Amino acid sequence: MAKSSAYVSKYPDEDGNIQWSDEENNIWHDLITRQLSCIQGTACDEYIAGLEKLKLPTDRIPQLEEVSKVLRAETGWQCEPVPALIGFGEFFRLLSEKKFPVATFIRTREEFDYLQEPDIFHEIFGHCPLLTNPSFADYTEAYGKMGLNATKEQRVFLARLYWFTVEFGLLDTPKGLRVYGGGIISSPTETEYALNDKNVERKTLSFDNVLDVLRTPYRIDILQPVYYMLTKVTDLDEIRKYEIEDIFELIEQAKALGLHEAKFPPKEEKQAS
Numbered sequence: 356m357a358k359s360s361a362y363v364s365k366y367p368d369e370d371g372n373i374q375w376s377d378e379e380n381n382i383w384h385d386l387i388t389r390q391l392s393c394i395q396g397t398a399c400d401e402y403i404a405g406l407e408k409l410k411l412p413t414d415r416i417p418q419l420e421e422v423s424k425v426l427r428a429e430t431g432w433q434c435e436p437v438p439a440l441i442g443f444g445e446f447f448r449l450l451s452e453k454k455f456p457v458a459t460f461i462r463t464r465e466e467f468d469y470l471q472e473p474d475i476f477h478e479i480f481g482h483c484p485l486l487t488n489p490s491f492a493d494y495t496e497a498y499g500k501m502g503l504n505a506t507k508e509q510r511v512f513l514a515r516l517y518w519f520t521v522e523f524g525l526l527d528t529p530k531g532l533r534v535y536g537g538g539i540i541s542s543p544t545e546t547e548y549a550l551n552d553k554n555v556e557r558k559t560l561s562f563d564n565v566l567d568v569l570r571t572p573y574r575i576d577i578l579q580p581v582y583y584m585l586t587k588v589t590d591l592d593e594i595r596k597y598e599i600e601d602i603f604e605l606i607e608q609a610k611a612l613g614l615h616e617a618k619f620p621p622k623e624e625k626q627a628s
Contacts, residue, residue, distance in 0.1 A: 382463075462474045477538075494521075519571065560585055
C-alpha cells in the first residue's frame with residue numbers, strides 16, 4: 356500500500372450518509388457510464404450478475420448502505436468506510452470480518468484515467484458486484500484470515516495472491532477471455548490490454564500452482580505483463596481449500612526458491628534535489 360495520499364476520505368454523517376459535491380457526482384457519472392460500455396463482452400458473467408443485483412446509480416455516488424444492503428442479503432458482506440489509506444493489519448481484519456474497505460473519496464479529473472490508490476469508484480464498481488458471488492466472497496474472507504495470521508514478511512507474498520486474483524484475475528471461458536479482477540474491470544486501458552495485447556503472458560491458475568503466483572513479482576504503476584487465469588469464479592473454492600498452515604508452507608518454499616525474473620524494468624528512483 357502507498358505510504359501517503361493526496362486524497363482525504365469523507366466521513367459519513369450521523370445517518371451514515373456521505374455528502375458528495377455536484378462535481379464528485381459528475382465524476383462518478385462519467386466514470387461509470389464509460390465503464391458500463393467497456394465491460395460489455397469483457398467482464399465475466401458472474402460480475403454482470405452481481406452488477407444487476409446492485410443496481411448502482413449512474414447519476415450520483417451510491418451511499419455505502421445502499422450497496423451493503425444487497426451484499427448482506429446475498430453473502431453477508433458489507434462496505435466499511437475507511438481513510439484513503441489503511442495499514443495491512445486493518446485491511447486483513449476487515450476482510451476477515453466480511454467488511455470490504457471502501458475509501459470514501461473519488462479521484463479528481465486530473466487522475467480520471469489512473470490513480471495508484473483505490474477510490475470509491477474502484478472499490479464499488481470494481482469489486483462489490485462480485486462480492487454478491489458466494490465463491491468470490493468466501494475466498495476474500497479466507498484471504499483476510501490468512502493475512503491476519505501472517506507475519507509482515509509473509510504478507511508481502513500473500514499480496515501477490517490477492518493481486519493476481521481479486522485485483523487482476525482473468526477467466527478463460529468457453530466464450531473467450533473474460534475479466535473478474537477489479538483492477539482491470541475499473542480501467543478501460545487495462546481491460547483492452549489484458550484481453551488483447553499479444554505480448555501479455557496469461558498463465559493458468561489452479562490449486563496446484565499457487566506457489567507460482569507467490570513467486571511472481573508485479574508493479575502497481577504499470578500495465579501488467581503477466582495475468583493468471585481461472586476458468587470460472589467457483590475455481591476460487593479450490594484455492595480456498597488451502598489451510599492457513601499450508602499457505603505459509605508455500606510461502607516458505609517461495610522464499611527458498613526466490614522470485615521469478617521480473618518481466619518489467621525496475622521503478623526509477625526519484626532523484627534527491
